[in-house]
Amino acid sequence: xxxxxxxxxxxxxxxxxxxxxxxxxxxxxxxxxxxxxxxxxxxxxxxxxxxxxxxxxxxxxxxxxxxxxxxxxxxxxxxxxxxxxxxxxxxxxxxxxxxxxxxxxxxxxxxxxxxxxxxxxxxxxxxxxxxxxxxxxxxxxxxxxxxxxxxxxxxxxxxxxxxxxxxxxxxxxxxxxxxxxxxxxxxxxxxxxxxxxxxxxxxxxxxxxxxxxxxxxxxxxxxxxxxxxxxxxxxxxxxxxxxxxxxxxxxxxxxxxxxxxxxxxxxxxxxxxxxxxxxxxxxxxxxxxxxxxxxxxxx
Amino acid sequence: xxxxxxxxxxxxxxxxxxxxxxxxxxxxxxxxxxxxxxxxxxxxxxxxxxxxxxxxxxxxxxxxxxxxxxxxxxxxxxxxxxxxxxxxxxxxxxxxxxxxxxxxxxxxxxxxxxxxxxxxxxxxxxxxxxxxxxxxxxxxxxxxxxxxxxxxxxxxxxx
Numbered sequence: 001x002x003x004x005x006x007x008x009x010x011x012x013x014x015x016x017x018x019x020x021x022x023x024x025x026x027x028x029x030x031x032x033x034x035x036x037x038x039x040x041x042x043x044x045x046x047x048x049x050x051x052x053x054x055x056x057x058x059x060x061x062x063x064x065x066x067x068x069x070x071x072x073x074x075x076x077x078x079x080x081x082x083x084x085x086x087x088x089x090x091x092x093x094x095x096x097x098x099x100x101x102x103x104x105x106x107x108x109x110x111x112x113x114x115x116x117x118x119x120x121x122x123x124x125x126x127x128x129x130x131x132x133x134x135x136x137x138x139x140x141x142x143x144x145x146x147x148x149x150x151x152x153x154x155x156x157x158x159x160x161x162x163x164x165x166x167x168x169x170x171x172x173x174x175x176x177x178x179x180x181x182x183x184x185x186x187x188x189x190x191x192x193x194x195x196x197x198x199x200x201x202x203x204x205x206x207x208x209x210x211x212x213x214x215x216x217x218x219x220x221x222x223x224x225x226x227x228x229x230x231x232x233x234x235x236x237x238x239x240x241x242x243x244x245x246x247x248x249x250x251x252x253x254x255x256x257x258x259x260x261x262x263x264x265x266x267x268x269x270x271x272x273x274x275x276x277x278x279x280x281x282x283x284x285x286x287x288x289x290x291x292x293x294x295x296x297x298x299x
Numbered sequence: 300x301x302x303x304x305x306x307x308x309x310x311x312x313x314x315x316x317x318x319x320x321x322x323x324x325x326x327x328x329x330x331x332x333x334x335x336x337x338x339x340x341x342x343x344x345x346x347x348x349x350x351x352x353x354x355x356x357x358x359x360x361x362x363x364x365x366x367x368x369x370x371x372x373x374x375x376x377x378x379x380x381x382x383x384x385x386x387x388x389x390x391x392x393x394x395x396x397x398x399x400x401x402x403x404x405x406x407x408x409x410x411x412x413x414x415x416x417x418x419x420x421x422x423x424x425x426x427x428x429x430x431x432x433x434x435x436x437x438x439x440x441x442x443x444x445x446x447x448x449x450x451x452x453x454x455x456x457x458x
Contacts, residue, residue: 036457075456175379189458256458
């Protein structure tokens, strides 16, 4: 019997390894690395302009874009390459050129970028010299929160080398631009990441936001807000508005790391908590997550 | 005999008062932030800083120290590094990483980030024996930032 136990012990421990532990080949020994935001640099386009032709025809825009990416690289940060994504999209025939703004947003969605950096190059020619101005703006893709805005100027020079001027305009503002983004990132690390929560009702649902629900018989909207009050990171949330059929939180902060386990935390995990909350109220929901937006539909 | 004892007591008191006065009047460097931005390019910043000391070397070291201190804990208006590299609460930050800052300041490791240090004035004497000098100091900010990141004093770019 003793020998049998000794023989069975290793196999039991193997079973435990498979059942409980992380795959041994990917086991990180408890080390958790914070998931970094995906950043993509894109050119500015006016309404109706074709992104591809704009970028392919204008070398100044390409230079500005490359210099911006170079700035991120110098800080040891890898950006998502817009041109590569554009080519992949072109190869896959995903987009048509009919609606440019749609293409831009589709590329951002497809790339999974959390932050996009838009650069607008303005070439100015004059008798007192030529110059290039650059408008750099960084936004959170999902919420539209502005992260950094800078205007870079090359200064006026008697030269037709606009490539050099574009390069100079980026150099004059990129460090400041990156420092401001980093400040906002620090705010996110300390005060949580911003997500949007959109709660609506299925067309066949018997409930509305005014339905009295739960053991205390409170309005559903009140129950939701009370839960949000307790679960938003550092009690930081903003309610955009409530109607009978909709409730939108346009800024709910969630932590970057799970406060209990220290593992990475994301909108999906927050949606799971909301799912549990609604189930506790006796409600069935369906949930969809797109980037940092959670769509909940009460059935 | 009593007069002798009284005299020695008065002498002791007089000496003590003299020592106290001397200590109070002796030179004490006051922390200053007399650092102004001159130029900046490709990860470097050139500043004009005022340093105080008993001789040129001391005063120049103090100016370099001030320049690094301003970059780390104050930020330099007009430059790309408008915000402090670490944070404005220097006492808290220094307490968090005493070994790093001891090495940086007392071990004079900050000098490895100083690319050039050129005095622009002679040593100027002030009242009370204080001497000061203005120095143009070029600092490799990119390397300084990387060093802070590698030693976990600040976060790398991103979350």
